[in-house]
Amino acid sequence: MTRKWISLLITILIAVLLAVIATKPPGPKGDQISADMFSSGRAMADVRVIAAKPHPTGSAENAKVRSYLRDRMEAMGLEVVVSQSKLQPRSLKRLNQWSGENKTEQDIFNVIGTLRGKDSSKPAILLMAHHDTVWGSPGAADDTIGIAAIFEIVRALKIQGNYERDLIVLLTDGEELGLSGAVNFFSDNPMSNRVGAIINFEARGGGGTANMFQTSAGNGNAMRLFARSVKRPSASSLSTFVYSVLPNDTDLTPALKKDYVAYNIANIGRAEYYHSPKITPNALEQATLQHMGSQGLDLTRALLSVQALPEKRADATFFDVFGFFTLIYSPFWGWVFLALALVLGMLSLERTEARTDLGRKTDLAKGAVRMMLFLGIGAVLLYGLNWVSGAGRAADYYDRLAAISKLEVMAAFLCFGMIVLIFGRRTLSSNEKLGAALPIFILAIAGQALAPTATYFMSIPIMIFCAVIWLSKQRFGGKLTGVMTIILAAVVAGYMLGLGHLLMLGIGPDMPSAVILPAAIFALILLPNFPAISRRSASLMLSIGFGLSLVMALWIRLDPIAATIPVY
Ligand SMILES: [Zn+2]
Structure with missing residues (x-):
């Protein structure tokens, strides 16, 4: 016994x-690690500036953040444009509820940067996050973590440079107000036609692992590329299924109406910090930023380097094995x-011998x-x-x-x-x-x-x-x-x-x-x-x-x- x-x-x-x-993100990395790797220590510098104060759509703080984002992208050698459009009327109502004002219209501004590759005629890779916050939250997680991850990814990518195709960075406005910036970009902006693949970065909490929880349809090849390239993954076809039956949306929702290869990465740990006024740069779990960024960097590098982007193929079954690697196979194996x-x-x-032995039967x-x-x-x-x-x-x-x-x-x-x-x-x-x-x-x-x-x-x-x-x-x-x-x-x-x-x-x-x-x-x-x-x-x-x-x-x-x- x-x-x-x-x-x-x-x-x-x-x-x-x-x-x-499996449920703890790998530790954060300081700025002493090699320059072509992702460092949450380096990325935190951006988090501290961007998430210093709440910066919802239409606010003076948001204008300050946008000009910082523009300067940072230009300093990294991106060609930057700021695309102006209008907030959807339905979303305006919510903004007025937040602010107590009575605006009849509101301009919104997507900040978009392009890093040229060898061949700009090839479909580009788009990295996406939103720069607006909800009212009263500094938003160090939602979604500064995404922006800071993208900037550090671009910095690390430039060390090697000369990739097959262009990289576009799209920092949307009005995500918290009906995904307005993303809706406008994917319906009106001609740049959206140059895009071949998208990685969106989001947050629903202040910590935990960063999980790849949503893909475009027909993800067989796209996920094989993910499995090959991402070193400390957190992803599963179970979470993509569970997410697909939930009524939630991110900036990727309007994008998925078009035929892109798409991945969505977000953390959902320490959920008490979701949209919270207390989610300051110090409250953000640095390891989560590291986990989001390192997966994003591995995946972006692979997407920029392949000759042809992954074509649609039947959905695969996949899951990370305790965060060490991704196991992927055709669902038929089930x-x-x-x-x-x-x-x-x-x-x-165990078969019973005696006919009377009812118990075992x-x-x-x-x-x-x-x-x-x-x-x-x-x-x-x-x-x-x-x-x-x-x-x-x-x-x-x-x-x-x-x-x-x-x-x-x-x-x-x-x-x-x-x-x-x-x-x-x-x-x-x-x-x-x-x-x-x-x-x-x-x-x-x-x-x-x-x-x-x-x-x-x-x-x-x-x-x-x-x-x-x-x-x-x-x-x-x-x-x-x-x-x-x-x-x-x-x-x-x-x-x-x-x-x-x-x-x-x-x-x-x-x-x-x-x-x-x-x-x-x-x-x-x-x-x-x-x-x-x-x-x-x-x-x-x-x-x-x-x-x-x-x-x-x-x-x-x-x-x-x-x-x-x-x-x-
Ligand atoms: Zn968000």
């Missing part, structure tokens, strides 16, 4: 370590993984019911706890964003309680464990049919789970098989922890129930090494899990409105 406990603890320990590595899971599962089934169904109860009860309880914590129509959107870390702790305690309740009070037979995988297997088949690029997080773990069960029944290998099963389980469990974190950041305040799925896969992969827990300690553990999750929910509800919420 103690051996099982040790195996379980080692598995969880490695899993937590992997999850931390079927192969599921078929392998089925074969390994069948091979591992029904074990598969019993295991499946357990997993369905886990998913069902878990989702309902998470929904209920979120309601207790104060979610709902009347809740302040930004206050809920500020509560995400606490919501995460709440969800973690609840999932812990659920694991003990459903899987911890009795040792499961081998067939029961296989049965527990059945509902996930069926969900994975449905996912593979409906959203094949988003289903890797089920198909691969199910295959690994069946492999672990099969391995644990083999007589070869001895200790080596044991070590292998621990490593395989830890990799899956670690991925699920990281995914749960990203899901809570992305949709936690609205739909925390979504994390029950990664929690279920986390529990499943630990089952082969699950030790028996005495009834008494199990009861104690699940009361602690459920009790503390309720305490967290009540704490979030009784907490005063966060000091970081916007002023408008």
Whole structure:
């Protein structure tokens, strides 16, 4: 029994370590690193100037920022034009609400710079960020981080110089007011016809990893280029899928109506700083800027250097492996993984010999019911706890964003309680464990049919789970098989922890129930090494899990409105 406990603890320990590595951006780099590399230390100088004060559209501060941007771009050798247009009427209403004025029109100004390459007739690469902020926020993250990243990317690129095609920098106005600058650029500005590929940089928070979360349609080749060139990536076809079903927009939305190769990179960590008056240059997490810029630099360099830009090809399945590299393959492989899971599962089934041995025959169904109860009860309880914590129509959107870390702790305690309740009070037979995988297997088949690029997080773990069960029944290998099963389980469990974190950041305040799925896969992969827990300690553990999750929910509800919420 103690051996099982040790195996379980080692598995969880490695899993937590992997999850931390995956969800933390690599450290910031000072200005002592080589000149052709991205340095957040160098880029911070721009952040300090641009985000010194709030600079919303139409303000005197915005005019000051624009002239700084123009000077900086000209000093870097870009040909700069400032393109003037009008704010959309609908957006004007919002600006008047912010300022308390009653303007009947408002000019907006996109700042655009071009760096010439060998052949200006080739489709150019466009780097995009917006220079306006919301009312009352210095906007060190949203979107100064994007501008500072672009400037440092251009500086680093110029060290080598002489690229195949032009690089265009587009710093839009009025993003916070209905994406006005981007809408006008992509509908009216002839320069938009010279563009072949776009990278947009955005922020919905003051920290965390920078994630490539949206692409143009038919991204197979575009993502293969990304996978080849970006060294410390954070990207997944699951997040592109989740984002595509959410009602959010960025400056890339109007661009995607045209036929560009496009990538969207943003950070969503430390969400309490979104549109906050407190997001000053000092509050910005420098490692996030480093992560955004280094991925942007790798990708821009590759796009500037290829002979022909990636053509459209069927969407690929891709995900970063704990931030070390991007794994990419055709979504069809998902079927192969599921078929392998089925074969390994069948091979591992224990057949009953005695006809009277009803117990073993029904074990598969019993295991499946357990997993369905886990998913069902878990989702309902998470929904209920979120309601207790104060979610709902009347809740302040930004206050809920500020509560995400606490919501995460709440969800973690609840999932812990659920694991003990459903899987911890009795040792499961081998067939029961296989049965527990059945509902996930069926969900994975449905996912593979409906959203094949988003289903890797089920198909691969199910295959690994069946492999672990099969391995644990083999007589070869001895200790080596044991070590292998621990490593395989830890990799899956670690991925699920990281995914749960990203899901809570992305949709936690609205739909925390979504994390029950990664929690279920986390529990499943630990089952082969699950030790028996005495009834008494199990009861104690699940009361602690459920009790503390309720305490967290009540704490979030009784907490005063966060000091970081916007002023408008
Ligand atoms: Zn923004």
